[in-house]
Amino acid sequence: MDYRGLVRGPRRLLAVMLAGCLLLVATACSPSGPDTPARTLTVGATLEPPAMDPFHNTAASIPQVLLYNVYETLLKVDSEGKLRPLLAQNWEVSTDRKTYTFHLNPAAKFASGAPVDAAAVKANIDRMRTDPKLTETLRAQLEVVEAVEAPDAAHVVMKLNRPSLMWLYEMSSTLGMIVDPTFTGDLADATAGSGPYQLETHNRGQSVVLSRNADYWGTPGRFDQVTFRYYGDPNAMNASMLAGDLDVISNLQAPDALPQFSDTSRFTTITGTTNGEVVLGLNNATEALSKREVRLALTMAINRKALRDTVWNGQGTLIGSMVVPTDPWWEDLSNLTPYDPAKAKELLAEAGYPDGLTLRLRVPVIPYAVKSAQFVASQLRDIGVTATIEELEFTRWIPEVLTNGDYDMTIVGHVEGWDIAKFANPNYYWHYDSAEFQRLFALADEATEADAPPLMKQAARYLATDAAAIWLFALPNLVITKKNITGVAQNATSLSFDLTTIASA
Amino acid sequence: MGRYLRRLGIFAVTLLGASILIFAVTAALPGDIAQVLLGTDATPERVEALRREYGLDRPLPLRYLEWLGGVLTGNFGISHLSRQPVLALIGPSLAVTAWLVGLGILGALLIALPAGMVAALKRRHWQGFAVNALAQLGMAIPVFFGGMLIVLVFSGWLGWLPPNGYVPLRTDPVQWARHLVLPVATLAVVQGAVLIRYVRSAFVEVLSEDYYRTARAIGWTPAAALLRHGVRNAAVSLVTVIGLQLSAVLVGAIVVEYVFGLPGLGWLLLNAVGQRDLFVIQGTVMFLVLAVLVINALVDFSYLLIDPRQRAQGEIG
Numbered sequence: 001m002d003y004r005g006l007v008r009g010p011r012r013l014l015a016v017m018l019a020g021c022l023l024l025v026a027t028a029c030s031p032s033g034p035d036t037p038a039r040t041l042t043v044g045a046t047l048e049p050p051a052m053d054p055f056h057n058t059a060a061s062i063p064q065v066l067l068y069n070v071y072e073t074l075l076k077v078d079s080e081g082k083l084r085p086l087l088a089q090n091w092e093v094s095t096d097r098k099t100y101t102f103h104l105n106p107a108a109k110f111a112s113g114a115p116v117d118a119a120a121v122k123a124n125i126d127r128m129r130t131d132p133k134l135t136e137t138l139r140a141q142l143e144v145v146e147a148v149e150a151p152d153a154a155h156v157v158m159k160l161n162r163p164s165l166m167w168l169y170e171m172s173s174t175l176g177m178i179v180d181p182t183f184t185g186d187l188a189d190a191t192a193g194s195g196p197y198q199l200e201t202h203n204r205g206q207s208v209v210l211s212r213n214a215d216y217w218g219t220p221g222r223f224d225q226v227t228f229r230y231y232g233d234p235n236a237m238n239a240s241m242l243a244g245d246l247d248v249i250s251n252l253q254a255p256d257a258l259p260q261f262s263d264t265s266r267f268t269t270i271t272g273t274t275n276g277e278v279v280l281g282l283n284n285a286t287e288a289l290s291k292r293e294v295r296l297a298l299t300m301a302i303n304r305k306a307l308r309d310t311v312w313n314g315q316g317t318l319i320g321s322m323v324v325p326t327d328p329w330w331e332d333l334s335n336l337t338p339y340d341p342a343k344a345k346e347l348l349a350e351a352g353y354p355d356g357l358t359l360r361l362r363v364p365v366i367p368y369a370v371k372s373a374q375f376v377a378s379q380l381r382d383i384g385v386t387a388t389i390e391e392l393e394f395t396r397w398i399p400e401v402l403t404n405g406d407y408d409m410t411i412v413g414h415v416e417g418w419d420i421a422k423f424a425n426p427n428y429y430w431h432y433d434s435a436e437f438q439r440l441f442a443l444a445d446e447a448t449e450a451d452a453p454p455l456m457k458q459a460a461r462y463l464a465t466d467a468a469a470i471w472l473f474a475l476p477n478l479v480i481t482k483k484n485i486t487g488v489a490q491n492a493t494s495l496s497f498d499l500t501t502i503a504s505a
Numbered sequence: 506m507g508r509y510l511r512r513l514g515i516f517a518v519t520l521l522g523a524s525i526l527i528f529a530v531t532a533a534l535p536g537d538i539a540q541v542l543l544g545t546d547a548t549p550e551r552v553e554a555l556r557r558e559y560g561l562d563r564p565l566p567l568r569y570l571e572w573l574g575g576v577l578t579g580n581f582g583i584s585h586l587s588r589q590p591v592l593a594l595i596g597p598s599l600a601v602t603a604w605l606v607g608l609g610i611l612g613a614l615l616i617a618l619p620a621g622m623v624a625a626l627k628r629r630h631w632q633g634f635a636v637n638a639l640a641q642l643g644m645a646i647p648v649f650f651g652g653m654l655i656v657l658v659f660s661g662w663l664g665w666l667p668p669n670g671y672v673p674l675r676t677d678p679v680q681w682a683r684h685l686v687l688p689v690a691t692l693a694v695v696q697g698a699v700l701i702r703y704v705r706s707a708f709v710e711v712l713s714e715d716y717y718r719t720a721r722a723i724g725w726t727p728a729a730a731l732l733r734h735g736v737r738n739a740a741v742s743l744v745t746v747i748g749l750q751l752s753a754v755l756v757g758a759i760v761v762e763y764v765f766g767l768p769g770l771g772w773l774l775l776n777a778v779g780q781r782d783l784f785v786i787q788g789t790v791m792f793l794v795l796a797v798l799v800i801n802a803l804v805d806f807s808y809l810l811i812d813p814r815q816r817a818q819g820e821i822g
Contacts (some may be wrong), residue, residue: 050586050780057586058544103567133555136547188588204594205768205776206671232775235653238669243660298593395536396783402545403552427548441813 007453009206039224041485041504043497044237044246046253049186049208052199054174055128058135060415063174064250065208067496071193073176074102074156074244075123077417079489079498081326083172083449087116087194087301088156097163097448107217110180117363117469118150123181125158141170163446169418173495195498196221205232222503241267247485247504250497252478254314254367261480268481272490273317273325276415276475278368280376283408284468285431288359291325293351295467298409299337300344301378308473311371313475321464322420324474326493329444329456333464334471344383347469356384359408363389364397369411372472376411403428413475417494420460421445423468432468512805516798523794524576524787526567527560531786537561538585538781559585561783572784576791582784584616584777594773600791601671601702602769606758610747611699612693620697622735625712626727628705636701648757652691652764669766689767692757696750704744707739714738740811748804752797759809808816 040435043278047061054062054071068076074088085091088102108116125148128134132422144167149157160167170176183192191199196218197210210226227478229246236255238260240246251274252258263265282289283300289295308316317325320333348356361377363369370391377387392400401407412424424441426433439461444455463469477492487501539555540547556562581591622637646654660668666687672680708731711717720730759771770789774822777785808815 013796051588055587057542058546089806103618123684132558135544136551137545139544186588203768205772206766231669232772233762233766236656236669239656239660243664243668245667245670253567375747393779394538395534395541395779398540398545399536403540403547403549450737 002469031160039222039504040227041223041225041228041247041499041502042227043244043250044229044231044240045249045250046231046234046237047495048205049202052191052202052208052474053187054177055131055138055187056133062305063177063495064497066191066193066199067173067177067193067494068195069197069226069496069499070191070199071177071179072103072108072116072196073172073178073197075172075176077169077172077494079326079327079491079493080446081417081491083169086172087178089329090205093448097446098160100158100160100168102158104154104156105156105217108194109215109217110192111180111198111213111215111217112180112182112192114180114182115153116178116194117153118156119153120181121156121178122150124178125251126177127173127181138175141175165445165447165449165452166418166421168449172181173417191272192400192483198227200225209378218391220499221499223499226499228497235492241480244455244482246481248502249478249480249493252480255315255476255478257476258313258315264483266483268485270477270481270490271315272477272492273481274475274477274492275324275326275414275419275494276413277322277324277419278316278411278413278472278475279321279322280408280470280472281410281412281430282467282469283405283429284433285405286408288351288357289355289408291351292466293347294353294357295470296322296337297344297347297351297387298380299467299470300340300347301385302379302470302472303339304334304472305339306471306494307372307375307379310375310474311368312476315478316473317476319471319474321460321471322423322469323460324413326491327418327420327450327456329453329460331457331460333461336461336464337467337477338444341382348383348385353384356386358386358388361387361389361409361411362397362401362407363411364393364394364401365391366394366412366465368413368475374411405429405431411472415475420463421457423463430469434462434466434468437462437466437468512802516802517588519798520791520794524573524791525569527787527790527794528565528572531783532568533815534778534781536781538783541780544566572787576788581791584782584785586777586780586782586785591784594785595770595788595792596787597673597768598773599708600673600766601757601767602758602762602771604674604685605692605761605767605769606754608685608689609692609696609756612689613696614747616693616697617700617704617735619655621701622708622728622731624732625704625708626699628709640698640701643694643701646695648691648695648760649764649821651695652761653687655687655691655694656764669764671674671767682764684767688761688767692754692761697752699750699753701748702742703743704739706710707742711735711738737811738781744804744807744811748801751800755793755797784820 003295045064049061049065050057050059052062054066072087074086075083078084087105087108089105091100091102093100104118110116111456125145128138128142144160144162144164145158146161147159151157178194180192189202196213196216198213200209200211202208207230211220212224213441237249238257241249242260261269282295284290304318308318318334320336323330324372361373363373373389377389380387400411422428423432424438440459444452444459447455479488481488484505485502486505487503489498489501515529530599539559543551572582583590620636624633627633656668659665667684671684674681710732716734717730722735722769758769762769762771770793773785774789777789
């Protein structure tokens with residue numbers, strides 16, 4: 001073999017490298033390719049769906065894209081938090097509130113052209129019931145359904161084993177998504193819904209692209225293509241918005257970045273509310289925290305307004321119980337147990353802890369949880385309570401804290417709607433087992449939509465006075481849009497990022 | 506011949522050892538995929554049932570052998586999370602990381618070779634000190650910070666290039682290049698700064714060699730003498746350093762991928778670890794180990810090409 005050519009190798013290589021580099025710079029500076037189609041929308045978000053199947057993964061990022069946009073439900077939650085018709089034009093409930101009759105919209109059809117009829121709705125419920133991999137959340141929500149009947153194509157009758165307003169509400173979310181029963185593929189990477197958009201591609205690590213369902217039965221989608229772009233790093237998302245690559249930031253993850261978008265000639269900032277409560281969870285099964293005085297003392301020891309101002313830049317609502325402003329039974333309970341460290345100390349002494357106590361504060365590594373934990377620990381020190389902070393990776397936090405209850409205090413956001421229901425489950429990680437609350441909650445749950453609010457208010461008030469947990473604040477809905485984008489809902493009342501009302505000028 | 510067989514043996518044993526280690530570590534991670542999929546309401550019974558469904562309840566050695574058998578036949582398993590074959594996930598990510606690391610090292614050399622040469626030739630002049638100072642500064646800047654700085658200037662202020670994202674080469678070559686310029690530049694600057702020191706000392710060594718003095722004596726200018734005779738002599742130690750630096754470059758690439766939102770192997774791995782997607786973790790790490798081993802082998806082989814003296818030895822041995 002002749003090696004002589006190699007002697008000059010490095011120089012030749014250098015020349016090739018230089019040429020390559022010049023090419024790179026030249027192409028980089030040339031104008032971008034052909035004009036993109038006119039009607040597109042690009043939405044920035046932080047959590048990417050692991051797959052597109054909402055029935056086998058509880059990731060909230062899946063309904064964020066699919067709910068109402070791709071899969072429709074019999075009824076939907078509007079931006080005021082009220083239940084509205086969607087696939088069902090209206091519904092009736094029997095006097096014992098155990099039988100619901102839904103009148104389906106005869107125009108409704110799937111993207112495949114098949115009608116959304118009673119048989120299709122029944123097929124969906126039946127499919128979920130026999131699915132061994134169905135998420136536990138959905139399985140539990142489905143338990144109340146005793147039978148589904150399809151007397152004719154336009155009517156679905158659902159029989160419940162007990163009255164449940166909560167169930168009706170869940171039917172407006174993932175539980176109620178109606179999938180085309182004629183679809184035989186894998187829902188992990190394809191969709192079969194009746195909504196104005198359908199899945200085009202999922203570019204892993206980058207984006208999910210929806211395209212318009214050309215044969216949509218209702219008001220057609222206003223965009224030919226909608227792209228959800230995902231960012232592991234919220235700062236990168238902000239940079240993209242500033243660079244003009246995004247039309248919308250679905251929810252600003254770092255409220256201290258708000259001033260970057262203060263240029264009102266370019267951006268619109270929308271400030272609303274979400275269903276997310278940041279809860280300082282107390283393990284009611286531990287000796288100290290089973291005492292109401294101790295739980296109240298901890299509540300009084302924490303200045304929740306100062307915490308919210310420090311941790312979330314003054315954005316978000318102070319709540320005081322498991323309710324948010326868009327709940328039909330919302331009332332501001334944040335001042336029910338005001339900040340009062342002196343009184344807190346007295347209560348602790350009464351409860352048998354005059355010298356204070358030590359509690360483990362085990363939090364998942366999520367920015368607001370870690371920041372809140374530090375603030376909470378410093379405030380509790382003032383009343384003689386030592387909180388030892390342990391940060392756990394989320395996948396470790398779930399089995400240890402959530403499933404096994406190995407904690408005293410923890411902090412996490414609960415993002416689902418109407419989740420006051422969780423306090424009625426004594427097996428949930430707070431281990432809050434109050435017969436009185438369960439009674440009040442059941443009364444409200446069994447009531448009609450119209451009668452429920454005052455009853456649920458009582459239940460929420462009871463939770464607050466009993467200090468079942470400590471409610472730090474409700475996460476705000478901070479949406480940034482380009483100036484020409486209109487119709488983005490002010491409040492995030494469901495898990496959906498609802499595209500159906502959005503338009504661009 | 507025997508030398509190569511022995512190398513191959515070591516290669517295989519290393520891979521096998523790595524596979525056992527990878528499997529043991531992923532198995533020992535607390536939390537699991539069944540829990541992630543079923544959600545926060547899942548009861549221990551449901552989690553156990555799904556673990557059984559996925560075969561995660563069987564003894565570890567059995568699961569290991571099954572996985573190993575799959576890997577040997579090119580079947581890396583299926584991601585429980587996305588229900589995609591692991592290889593189908595690794596493929597596109599590998600392309601992203603390969604471009605990033607390849608072009609990044611190229612860029613680092615383009616920075617380090619001239620700068621290091623200047624630093625060596627002018628080591629008693631201000632130019633030399635300046636290069637040294639800049640190299641120190643470059644090394645002191647963490648990758649993520651450098652990346653954010655570059656985004657701020659070239660995307661935020663000047664608006665020349667997109668701040669993040671990726672477009673595959675085949676989809677749109679122009680957009681591909683535009684999206685890669687900033688991340689590649691970030692990696693190149695940081696790695697280049699590290700390399701400058703090695704280039705400098707390699708060339709300083711050349712300066713005291715007899716052949717360099719001879720070249721100077723017969724009238725070559727310092728730069729010409731260095732380029733003609735120095736580069737090749739310095740290359741042996743530089744290739745070694747680059748080979749050793751490779752793992753550092755891969756780590757740097759993970760950070761760069763995060764800052765610039767590139768869906769490379771780093772992104773794939775971080776995501777899979779966060780969600781306990783076992784087969785994806787195992788497959789990706791196996792791939793990285795394989796890549797490092799192959800490149801080390803290539804580095805060894807390149808000595809033969811660069812240095813005729815080693816060739817002679819190789820032929821005798």
